[in-house]
Amino acid sequence: MSENIMLPHPYKIIDITRETEDVYTFRVETSAKVKHGQFFQVSIPKIGEAPISVSCMGDNWVELTIRKVGKLTNEIFNLKPGDKIFMRGPYGNSFPIEDFKGKHLVVIAGGTGVAPVRSFLKYFYENPNEIKSLHFIAGFRNEKNILFKEDLKNFRTRFNTIYTLDRDKIEGFEVGLVTEHIKKIPFNAFEDYNVVIVGPHVMMYFAALECLKNGVSEEKIWVSFERRMSCGVGKCGHCKINETYVCLEGPVFNYTKVKNLLD
């Protein structure tokens, strides 16, 4: 009998970081080799299962940054360090990090969209010589929703950062949506670069349009999709758009592909 692709395994939670009132980061012990941008099917038996992207990884652990939005995530928020969480994966493709190396990189992320880009941001933070420059625009709804505060502080020292809140004015943050700050990126000064956009669907759509307006060509733009999935391996059908399965060909897509994915 071949391997059961639907079979989850228990993993120990080794640490929990409270990012905001309703967003926690769970560090889970696993030796799984994860690429930047991949996701796991995370579950609690008898409650449910959902796809969660990896927000950071080390030799023996991965971090999952989870917003409390439903039945499963409510239950996950009751778990304590030492408890077991069930996972299978990692699934999906990844950001083309090797292609990013030696070039300029622009990362535009909104809200929990910061989670899937955090692992490679941390990688380039640790290895700043592997990238020509990194511009990072991060947007949050308000002060209460700011994620990864420690990382954001560190990133300021090595990246060109623009942090912004939708409406509120606080120290160190601009005001307005991420799209309003894209024109500040000196795209014309870069000889070669990539742009990564991750966030809510509408935000990605308008941020990509704004980039195109600022002269960015389509093939330089990368996004990551979030979809309902029951399997993560091309069987359940939920994430299909046209002939494309987000779990198999995504969640990371180049804009040249995404613009043809019509829901």
Place this chain on the structure above:
Amino acid sequence: MSVEGRESMSYCVSVKRMNEILKELQKDYKIYAPVRFEKRGRYSDTDLIRYAEINSIEDVVYDEKSHFSPKEVIYPITQALFYFTEDEYRESNVDDKKIMIFARSCDINGFRRLDTIFLKNGGAEDIYYKRLREKVKFVLMECKESWDSCFCVSMGSNKTDDYSLAVRFDGDNILVEVKDDEFVNLFANEREVEFTPEFVTSNPTKVNIPEIDSQELLEKIYNLEMWESYNSRCISCGACSAVCITCSCFNTLDIIYSENGRVGERRRVQTSCMHEDFTTMAGGLSFRKTAGERMRFRTLHKIYDYKLRFKEEHMCVGCGRCEERCPKLISFSSTINRLYDEVEKLKKGEVSRTREQAASTEEGK
């Protein structure tokens, strides 16, 4: 498969003898066929015909189309994946017996589509499907004639050679073609005859499949006004998917049996892209919010993008069950033909009303 060096052998078998042979087969096989459930139909005083285990050949309803497809024999509507107790869990089991399915050509061709999704897509095999699928042998039921809603010929699924036995119900006798060595001995004492099954070569219903050859055309198709007409008609019940031999989508659902919450299971349940919440994520975000958009999604999957992905064939086999089951009388063959006409207009550059145009007319009123 070959029988004594020949492609096949055929026999004329009496009902009585056939039942004796079935009894013999039942030692190793669970045998499924379309069966009549009296007064269980959708309307009062009508019968339901769906797949179930049979005990005699008389149980087989061969002269009517089954309301449900045979897919649920190996892909049940709801199916346990794991059982959980305390901190332990185990995989669900299946019966050791092999499976024999009396099926028509369209459905046997339909199983190949299910195989593509469950055994090939993404490169991984789904063991819950595989463990039942590999037990299956088909008994082809010859279609004497096409029913009104069938369009198997248009979809190229009217013929198959993927069967172990083929049967024609002929009064008091059953003509049986034996293609599979395993079953030769069972028929050794029967009267040999010349028989190979005939296939339907023409249906009253025909469809023209639009050829969609560019992204530009696809985008225009997305914006056709025709999809809007389903907003008021389709009630998003998903009955079309429930009866479809090729619809394979599922949800996983965890349940707790007991009040103390210690025992439960993870199961999967068939679902439909026609349901409103098919794409809804925790937090409420969803895509394809209208019935029309979902109708467009389903139609294009069945006659366009499945083939674009897997190359060989369209997903739809033209069994016509979806339109017979639809409580709002939406005809899938008409939908395909309507789309074909619209696409022809688009290709000729004739003006087809788009959603935008419809919206602006609406505003102008």
